[in-house]
Amino acid sequence: MARDSIPLHVVPPGEPGLSGNAPPLLRELLERVRRLLDDGESSAIDLSALPLTPADLAWLRDKLGTGEIAVTLHAHGESTLNETGCPGIWWVTHRNEQGAVMSQFIEAAFVPELVKAHPRDVLTGQEYLESMISGC
Amino acid sequence: MQGSLIDTLARQGVTRRAFLKYCATLASMMALPPAAGRAMAEAMAAAKRPSVIWLPFQECTGCTESITRSHSPTLEGMIFDMISLDYQETLMAAAGHQAEEALRHAMKENAGKYLLIVDGSIPLGQDGAYSCIGGRSNVDLLKEAAQGAAAVIAVGTCASFGGIPKANPNPTGAVSVSDLVQDKPVVNIPGCPPIPVVMTGVLAHYLTFGSLPELDDKKRPKSFFGETIHDRCYRRPFYDQGKFARTFDDEGARQGWCLFELGCKGPVTHNACATVKWNGGTSWPVESGHGCLGCSEPDFWDGGGFYKALSVPADPLKFVAASSVVGAGVGAAVGFANRASKNAARSAHETTTLADLEK
Structure with a gap:
């Protein structure tokens, strides 16, 4: 039986749901961007570890805006690594195969670590290219 | 199977990025800082698989079901590939004397180093006669296996606290693992059944940092059991x-x-x-x-x-x-x-x- 056929409708509490926990994160991000520029140190904020409501997250997303680059990773469910309107700040969402959000981060980095190819994997690619050339 | 975990996973079609993504999520669930996800991935990818012995006592196999039937294809299940599961009655192909021989062999070869997982409570009534494997009582088996273990992980509420077998009036005199094992580190992962990712989280922590995660007063990992x-x-x-x-x-x-x-x-x-x-x-x-x-x-x-x-x-x-x-x-x-x-x-x-x- 589909869940929809059960007449149970969960009504979210009426409030707009802003907890006030989101605005301080902007300052935190400013600090992290500063560190990125000064020392080249990338870092991340784990959003699931913070008491943020869906409305807080929507507020943050809205404030940070959308940037030029949107990366989609297909690996055991879809992940999106999207640049925000502030270059160097990325909104990273990991989903499982069912499409449920498993974890969510805001990363301060020139390029998110996950986007870069690992040298070991590049090596595998190199071997593949060589085998193709020798096979010609 | 030999080799590092990342090679094992690669053979099963799990890419490095998929693994990194899983580790990031695992670190998040374990309340570790985001950078730990990467450290975890690096350490686990290179880790050699430790020997694990899983002893089932007074249990219903629900804990095994929980971990083996977590959604598929499951990374929780794949994480189980990072250990060498040398004895698990439900999952192993061997039976009877062959199975018991595998247990003895694993205990001897990896003395002092293997992880012992226990599900089910241990009955002490009638000299432990209520639950025996291969003619030996559970309490006997546990004491022997715990002696050579690096740590004992009590999976499920029965192993952690006695659970349903211990429920009033406790006819078999059931007790928990930590009632019997006092000279080894014991981690309790209670739940009826426990959440699969909690089990893999503890294993991942052990593989990454070489130690067990921080525990609360009931020996439960704080990262998963810290809040109500x-x-x-x-x-x-x-x-x-x-x-x-x-x-x-x-x-x-x-x-x-x-x-x-x-x-x-x-x-x-x-x-x-x-x-x-x-x-x-x-x-x-x-x-x-x-x-x-x-x-x-x-x-x-x-x-x-x-x-x-x-x-x-x-x-x-x-x-x-x-x-x-x-x-x-x-x-x-x-x-x-x-x-x-x-x-x-x-x-x-x-x-x-x-x-x-x-x-």
């Missing part, structure tokens, strides 16, 4: 507003209000169901409209009724009293206390309610 179900429940705002479902089909139940008055044990139960959820993040008991049973707390079966609200003013004895008393020897006292509370509740009730059906 109630703390993280999405229905919590209704509790704060005083909006409660009073029966399972009233307006409150339909509106998804708090299930506290229907006996939800969320406020005294430490577990990660509210955040991790079940069945690949599909749902969890409270989301499906039923209160928490408190299955990851000691003596949850004797808590005085699953449908009895936690704090009814007329009833001075609460579930909290039962759950905060731990240790060997107090079982009987708790049993009597519960009996007293049940009798008090019985005489206090005038009409037959759902709670009475639980007595």
